[in-house]
Amino acid sequence: xxxxxxxxxxxxxxxxxxxxxxxxxxxxxxxxxxxxxxxxxxxxxxxxxxxxxxxxxxxxxxxxxxxxxxxxxxxxxxxxxxxxxxxxxxxxxxxxxxxxxxxxxxxxxxxxxxxxxxxxxxxxxxxxxxxxxxxxxxxxxxxxxxxxxxxxxxxxxxxxxxxxxxxxxxxxxxxxxxxxxxxxxxxxxxxxxxxxxxxxxxxxxxxxxxxxxxxxxxxxxxxxxxxxxxxxxxxxxxxxxxxxxxxxxxxxxxxxxxxxxxxxxxxxxxxxxxxxxxxxxxxxxxxxxxxxxxxxxxxxxxxxxxxxxxxxxxxxxxxxxxxxxxxxxxxxxxxxxxxxxxxxxxxxxxxxxxxxxxxxxxxxxxxxxxxxxxxxxxxxxxxxxxxxxxxxxxxxxxxxxxxxxxxxxxxxxxxxxxxxxxxxxxxxxxxxxxxxxxxxxxxxxxxxxxxxxxxxxxxxxxxxxxxxx
Amino acid sequence: xxxxxxxxxxxxxxxxxxxxxxxxxxxxxxxxxxxxxxxxxxxxxxxxxxxxxxxxxxxxxxxxxxxxxxxxxxxxxxxxxxxxxxxxxxxxxxxxxxxxxxxxxxxxxxxxxxxxxxxxxxxxxxxxxxxxxxxxxxxxxxxxxxxxxxxxxxxxxxxxxxxxxxxxxxxxxxxxxxxxxxxxxxxxxxxxxxxxxxxxxxxxxxxxxxxxxxxxxxxxxxxxxxxxxxxxxxxxxxxxxxxxxxxxxxxxxxxxxxxxxxxxxxxxxxxxxx
Ligand SMILES: Cc1cc2nc3c(=O)[nH]c(=O)nc-3n(C[C@H](O)[C@H](O)[C@H](O)COP(=O)(O)OP(=O)(O)OC[C@H]3O[C@@H](n4cnc5c(N)ncnc54)[C@H](O)[C@@H]3O)c2cc1C
Ligand SMILES: NC(=O)c1ccc[n+]([C@@H]2O[C@H](COP(=O)([O-])OP(=O)(O)OC[C@H]3O[C@@H](n4cnc5c(N)ncnc54)[C@H](OP(=O)(O)O)[C@@H]3O)[C@@H](O)[C@H]2O)c1
Numbered sequence: 102x103x104x105x106x107x108x109x110x111x112x113x114x115x116x117x118x119x120x121x122x123x124x125x126x127x128x129x130x131x132x133x134x135x136x137x138x139x140x141x142x143x144x145x146x147x148x149x150x151x152x153x154x155x156x157x158x159x160x161x162x163x164x165x166x167x168x169x170x171x172x173x174x175x176x177x178x179x180x181x182x183x184x185x186x187x188x189x190x191x192x193x194x195x196x197x198x199x200x201x202x203x204x205x206x207x208x209x210x211x212x213x214x215x216x217x218x219x220x221x222x223x224x225x226x227x228x229x230x231x232x233x234x235x236x237x238x239x240x241x242x243x244x245x246x247x248x249x250x251x252x253x254x255x256x257x258x259x260x261x262x263x264x265x266x267x268x269x270x271x272x273x274x275x276x277x278x279x280x281x282x283x284x285x286x287x288x289x290x291x292x293x294x295x296x297x298x299x300x301x302x303x304x305x306x307x308x309x310x311x312x313x314x315x316x317x318x319x320x321x322x323x324x325x326x327x328x329x330x331x332x333x334x335x336x337x338x339x340x341x342x343x344x345x346x347x348x349x350x351x352x353x354x355x356x357x358x359x360x361x362x363x364x365x366x367x368x369x370x371x372x373x374x375x376x377x378x379x380x381x382x383x384x385x386x387x388x389x390x391x392x393x394x395x396x397x398x399x400x401x402x403x404x405x406x407x408x409x410x411x412x413x414x415x416x417x418x419x420x421x422x423x424x425x426x427x428x429x430x431x432x433x434x435x436x437x438x439x440x441x442x443x444x445x446x447x448x449x450x451x452x453x454x455x456x457x458x459x460x461x462x463x464x465x466x467x468x469x470x471x472x473x474x475x476x477x478x479x480x481x482x483x484x485x486x487x488x489x490x491x492x493x494x495x496x497x498x499x500x501x502x503x504x505x506x507x508x509x510x511x512x513x514x515x516x517x518x519x520x521x522x523x524x525x526x527x528x529x530x531x532x533x534x535x536x537x538x539x540x541x542x543x544x545x546x547x548x549x550x551x552x553x554x555x556x557x558x559x560x561x562x563x564x565x566x567x568x569x570x
Numbered sequence: 571x572x573x574x575x576x577x578x579x580x581x582x583x584x585x586x587x588x589x590x591x592x593x594x595x596x597x598x599x600x601x602x603x604x605x606x607x608x609x610x611x612x613x614x615x616x617x618x619x620x621x622x623x624x625x626x627x628x629x630x631x632x633x634x635x636x637x638x639x640x641x642x643x644x645x646x647x648x649x650x651x652x653x654x655x656x657x658x659x660x661x662x663x664x665x666x667x668x669x670x671x672x673x674x675x676x677x678x679x680x681x682x683x684x685x686x687x688x689x690x691x692x693x694x695x696x697x698x699x700x701x702x703x704x705x706x707x708x709x710x711x712x713x714x715x716x717x718x719x720x721x722x723x724x725x726x727x728x729x730x731x732x733x734x735x736x737x738x739x740x741x742x743x744x745x746x747x748x749x750x751x752x753x754x755x756x757x758x759x760x761x762x763x764x765x766x767x768x769x770x771x772x773x774x775x776x777x778x779x780x781x782x783x784x785x786x787x788x789x790x791x792x793x794x795x796x797x798x799x800x801x802x803x804x805x806x807x808x809x810x811x812x813x814x815x816x817x818x819x820x821x822x823x824x825x826x827x828x829x830x831x832x833x834x835x836x837x838x839x840x841x842x843x844x
Contacts, residue, residue: 152840354583557577564574
């Protein structure tokens, strides 16, 4: 049994053994693996690497675990009312279930307590350096990595340590994606991105325009319907607003009953359209635009209340924004509206400021890494990205299996190098593979995955790796 | 045991096990010594009470936080006549994950089979299988030979009855033995059948070290079955001659629990096979 007392932390006074390419001193951490971030993905990385016998150092810029789900963190995107959109069985780690007396769709505070319990149960905190930010990650010889850190906020000296492998788990829901509009600078009203929306009090009594209909935009529009004086909801296309429950069960569980039977996507789309038509009815009757795609072709929205509030007249659906001026907004259909507050719920962009984009196969610097299984970088067999996925269900089981795969790969590098090499060759050949049916081209869909397609691919990779096929 | 890990768990996602209220009894040491918690899982018909008699207190006395649960439909847990092996394993994993630290799972009788399945859904620190009933036709044959009247009804969905002579040695005072037997309940009909028909457990998460122990004089689990069970996990069984199947209630209950705690105190390491 591994003991719980070994903190496994790099000793700052450790003998300096090497130099970086530009001559800075590096402390050598031997076979230890570095994990960047202690959100859900980082925690499952530590847990699984530890379970496979590795030493782990994790760096976390905040002072607690839980990442996005820790609302105390300044970059946390959750707001007071956030509840899961994926029901419990799809959201919990496969080997550490949430309590079965929790609701189908737990609250964000429950999620944080779940991650905190996960960290304590598996004794992960001893591996985490809190308040420490990774500022640079550079390849070193022998497929190793030089990781440079400093105290969050830039105080204190930088330190560099050399690791056998690196897991990037820095999250992708913290750097706002903000559209540009003509005249936005002149607009006299208040403007914010959803990332700084926390509490319905921010909307109370105001005329509010919400832009974007991801799950964030829909949640905020519903809160505005309850709190604001008026709510316009601007979308650049029509969507399928799927209820959280169908036939008295969480909708994702019903959908997976069909998936388990391997019902083809076309048929499932048809069944879904038909179910929505029978329950919610024709969306255009409510004044919502007709979807320009079939269901499952945009990231799913799970929101039972949006259509309801449109029906109450508390949400007015409007088209895309054309331009701003000092006193209002012109829409693409020529209409003018005069909101006091505009909330851009236009999503987030992944960012890896500490890493040369080329390392992740993003040679053009477009912000879209080209990886195999959205996790493994061609040419860098000891690097993995965890949780860089936009699944049609919960993210955490997917991140868990990514890390099981990576931990086994690292072990095989020691015991069966030829298998590890075959894996690396596959990462090279198959980088950029997709794991979803057709989706709409949009800035957010390049890493959309269907959970069944994706997990099946991971399962195949695991079995290939272990030669058990 | 199958060697291939199963990532796709469509049925578990789409049809989660129904929650129930579960009875958990505990004895915790006065001083927290950093020992891993133990979770005792009783076999079919038994409840948490079977461990509360002696083993919980004894383990706590030696510094191990000790817990025992009653599987659904047993002891003080909610009734569950339609329970399956999956539901039982779910109960174990739920309680284990609710403990403050990574737990050691200790299963007795058919509870050992439940533990073997739970190990595929929870990375235990270690596991102990006590007089394990891992199912299959051989176990059934042995039970039929030794106690036809108690075993046969189970085939038709009736209750599986174990008698005093199967469970205890003659050293245990008759009154005690009678008392324990009167507290026995029954497992779900479907779960009883699954003793014969269940699929092999999936590989254990994290490859925990596993200890198998029992008695060569156990009239439920033949010595050969103990050896077979231990071989699955790459070891040999620890034997306590002269004891009955219910090692935690029999007169010499202290010997097996001390052996378990001694083994744990030595910090057995997980297997790191590639
Ligand atoms: C409102 C909202 C609701 C959501 N609901 C769901 C849902 O219902 N189901 C679901 O599965 N997903 C949901 N998501 C997606 C969500 O992003 C993921 O659930 C999850 O937070 C991702 O975990 P992560 O560990 O990958 O990233 P994060 O939680 O973002 O964690 C990353 C961690 O890395 C740290 N970090 C970043 N950069 C550095 C650095 N340079 N050095 C050191 N540390 C660093 C951060 O401080 C953070 O703690 C939701 C997202 C939002 C915005
Ligand atoms: N309750 C919950 O559990 C919950 C709540 C919120 C978010 N989440 C999750 O968090 C992640 C992020 O969600 P999100 O809603 O913040 O972002 P998102 O899914 O990226 O949605 C962004 C929305 O803004 C639109 N948009 C983007 N750029 C635009 C532009 N320039 N002009 C006009 N519209 C634009 C997008 O339209 P297109 O359709 O054209 O792309 C889309 O409707 C998702 O995985 C989501 O499921 C979960």
